[in-house]
Amino acid sequence: MPTHRITDLLEADLATLPPGPILVAFSGGLDSAALLHALSRLDSARARGLRAVHVDHGIHDDSAQWAQRCREFADDCNVQIDVCAIEVLRTRGLGLEASARRARYGEIERLMTSGEILALAHHRDDQAETVLLKLLRGAGPEGIGAMRPLRRLGPGLAWRPLLGLPRAALREYAEQHRIRWITDPSNADPSIDRNFLRMQVMPRIMSRWPEAEASIAQSATWARAAAEFIEVEADRALARLQGLDPATLHFRDWLDMPQALRDPILRRWLRTLDLPEPTHYQAAELVRQLAEAGEDRQPCVRWPGAEVRRYRELLHALPPLQVPPFDWVSAFDGGVLALPMNLGTLRLVDAERRCAIVTDDLHVRFRRGGESLRLDAGGHTRELRDLFQEAGIPPWQRGRLPLVFERDGGLLAVADLWVSEAGFALFGARGARLEWSLGKPTAAAA
Structure with a gap:
């Protein structure tokens, strides 16, 4: 792909974005280096206000050197950069990489200003890997839809303008512009699921089906469209099903909803109450208990941080209850x-x-x-x-x-x-x- 095609793509995409400055999430790797370099060459990006942020997790021995190289690269591009050092705390149920990703996004959201647009360098290969990972974890349309080109994030938006481009196009751009990027050794660790897919699975798929990445990305687009339709319908249905108390839901009407809507309605309801969502097994168990329990029963399904109970015609969602001491x-x-x-x-x-x-x-x-x-x-x-x-x-x-x-x-x-x-x-x-x-x-x- 001619390198000017990347800047043309960015130029056209910038014209469709809402107003707001651009903040590039810059790791120093190939993808984000190509994105920052290309945006820095566009007057339309600079006119909005263009800056970068690098988050130093402190996980790798060379992370301080990487942070310095990111500063130097941003200086060469004449772009202001914030370098933030954070401590990654292992979150229960998450590996080190997932915990680092959560911490990184949390820090970036803290730095974002109102209306700022975070530019992320995910590309078509990333999208295909994400779809496969979601499929292997049993995701529905929302998960299979993978990464959105534009979505809400903190006080602003997350923007992924490169989802239609293969990784090879970014490498070609970087090589033609003699960009020196950082190579993170953890990207070669096959114990990480995404790396295993990229190094072991995708090459074999591509050898048999050369257009697989483009086809998988197209499937993600279709799934995303279906997920967005379901999201709209779930919002409308939730407005009809909620009781006068927002923490209640008319359970019979909810059970009667099509299966494609029932689960999204439940999850949107819980999110509006700031309650954690159930696993697919727990959601299915709630449906089973409600369908089988007699009128005199009061079924309850619990998971960490929440419980859903039925009383008469309503479901009640609430944090786990603690019983007052009997002798208090x-x-x-x-x-x-x-x-x-x-x-x-x-x-x-x-x-x-x-x-x-x-x-x-x-x-x-x-x-x-x-x-x-x-x-x-x-x-x-x-x-x-x-x-x-x-x-x-x-x-x-x-x-x-x-x-x-x-x-x-x-x-x-x-x-x-x-x-x-x-x-x-x-x-x-x-x-x-x-x-x-x-x-x-x-x-x-x-």
Whole structure:
């Protein structure tokens, strides 16, 4: 490929991008060196604001030398560069390379300005390898769609303008412009899955099917289009299926969705709640339990960081619940009382939301079973169990509601949901009401 074709491609792609400066992710290797060099020759890239960033992971013995060579290369291109040294912490379930990649992107996102466009040098060979890796891991259309040419990243965008070009075209460009690039020895380590594919698998595939890389990349394009269609439809369906509480979902309607939409809806729902997503096995187990559980059952599927429970007609997604200590009890005078297990605070407030102090010997604990209270003068005593069922409070939340008792053990209030006849008399005499907050009160309110 003539070298001017790369600059022509970049020039044309720049014209279609949203406004914003360009930040090149520069490792010093062949691919990113060719990209930075080519962009530095374009007036349209410089006019936007062009700079580079190199992240030094400190993993390899020569990383400090590589960082210096990156500075020198950027200087030769007359491009400002930020060199950042980071410490890579091994993440549970990830290898060293994946942990380094996560740390690198985290640092780059921290450096990006609002609207900045991160230029990445991934090419067609990378795309083909990514598709094969995703297939081997059982990915669906979203995964097989592999890398997008343009996507959201942190405060800006990630831009991959070279996905249509083979690695050979970048090597030809680098050689013609006498670019000296860094060779990372870890790229020759066959124990890394991507390296094994590149060195052992792809050459054999290409010897039989010479157009394989282009064909695989085209399949990724089709899969990406399908994934984007599914994404739009999943968004629309989620808006219909969510309950009044965003953390709930109408489970029957969700089960009735086509299989192609059911899983994406679940994952988008959990992402909106900042909850981790399940494995494919865990998602399938949730479907199985919901389909088989009787009306009187309350199926629950858990995975690290989240659990999904069914109660009546709704699914509830929530962080893992911790049960308050059975024997926990605390004196209560109306001032701010911090509850255990991150269950918020309880206090009495007057009409201006100032704390109202009582002198009675009150105490707070959680449910132990058999509690009841009289809501109205002359009315019947009601068991909490019945009140909870009538109000539709899910069973797992009932033991997390603080209960306020008077000196002789009579139940005065259930959080700020129900207050007994005696509770109204006691609190009303001070013009106060109970307030239960799952967040910390502000200094002014306290």
